[in-house]
Amino acid sequence: MRIATWNVNSIRTRVGRVVDWLVRSDIDVLAMQEIKCKPEQFPYEAFENAGYKVVLHGLNQWNGVAFASKIVAEDVEIGFDGMPQFKEVSEARAIGATFNGVRLWSLYVPNGRTLEDPHYSYKLEWLEALASRIGEQVYHEPEIPLALMGDFNIAPLDTDVWNIDDFAGATHVSKPERQAFTAFEEIGLTDVIRPLVPTGYTYWDYQQLRFPKNEGMRIDFILGNDEFASRVTGASIEREERKGEGPSDHVPVVATIS
DNA sequence: ATGTCGCCTACGAGGCGA
Numbered sequence: 001m002r003i004a005t006w007n008v009n010s011i012r013t014r015v016g017r018v019v020d021w022l023v024r025s026d027i028d029v030l031a032m033q034e035i036k037c038k039p040e041q042f043p044y045e046a047f048e049n050a051g052y053k054v055v056l057h058g059l060n061q062w063n064g065v066a067f068a069s070k071i072v073a074e075d076v077e078i079g080f081d082g083m084p085q086f087k088e089v090s091e092a093r094a095i096g097a098t099f100n101g102v103r104l105w106s107l108y109v110p111n112g113r114t115l116e117d118p119h120y121s122y123k124l125e126w127l128e129a130l131a132s133r134i135g136e137q138v139y140h141e142p143e144i145p146l147a148l149m150g151d152f153n154i155a156p157l158d159t160d161v162w163n164i165d166d167f168a169g170a171t172h173v174s175k176p177e178r179q180a181f182t183a184f185e186e187i188g189l190t191d192v193i194r195p196l197v198p199t200g201y202t203y204w205d206y207q208q209l210r211f212p213k214n215e216g217m218r219i220d221f222i223l224g225n226d227e228f229a230s231r232v233t234g235a236s237i238e239r240e241e242r243k244g245e246g247p248s249d250h251v252p253v254v255a256t257i258s
Numbered sequence: 259a260t261g262t263c264g265c266c267t268a269c270g271a272g273g274c275g276a
Contacts, residue, residue: 009276010264034276036265061265062275111276153276205276206262249263249276 001028005149007250011035015043031106031149035064057095065095065106073097080133084125107150112171127180135187145228154181160218189223196235203250231257
């Protein structure tokens with residue numbers, strides 16, 4: 001089974017590219033982030049014509065997460081128990097579903113904006129609540145393969161950004177954010193891509209020629225529990241998808257599991 | 259270069275988010 005995660009940055013703008021890539025890459029389950037639409041605006045037909053079913057959580061023009069899969073999604077969960085709100089608004093940042101017995105989450109972690117912004121503390125609280133909720137699941141049902149997939153908006157290592165000196169005082173690399181990321185290791189999840197693809201970015205800003213200069217960030221991850229990780233037989237970061245007409249600013253990250 | 263995208267409203271261009 002081939003599983004991928006991709007922050008598509010508007011599915012309506014990029015449906016052709018996304019479906020073409022899915023088919024060409026023989027993907028069974030795709031976790032998408034930033035679909036940026038409500039359910040009634042989602043381009044279902046293009047996916048269905050290619051043999052993919054879609055489940056999604058989208059509230060407005062911001063955020064929005066989804067799965068497209070050849071396999072039927074079971075036990076779909078919108079948000080997670082204890083998910084923090086921002087100013088009493090519950091945002092569309094998490095959807096969970098089971099595919100052939102594999103529990104997957106498509107996650108769009110809050111950006112944080114700046115270290116002083118209310119969105120920064122919201123980001124940390126959101127991550128802590130997620131680790132707490134998933135930690136219970138991993139502890140009580142270790143036999144179920146599980147993976148968190150998505151845009152974490154954290155660069156865990158200094159080498160996950162093009163020049164760490166440019167990130168002094170910035171989000172994505174701060175110690176509290178990196179500690180929040182480490183918490184997922186503490187509950188028993190590991191990055192299943194890094195051992196197989198040790199280097200490479202997953203995101204390049206549209207501005208300032210970031211992609212031609214290869215000034216990117218590695219912020220999109222697939223974190224699996226032991227049962228999931230033991231089944232991983234391959235991984236890739238699809239850098240080619242940042243090229244050409246109308247790319248997302250993120251590229252797909254793929255895991256093959258037995 | 260404050261250098262780009264994509265969404266919204268509401269019909270042109272500014273505001274917001276990343």
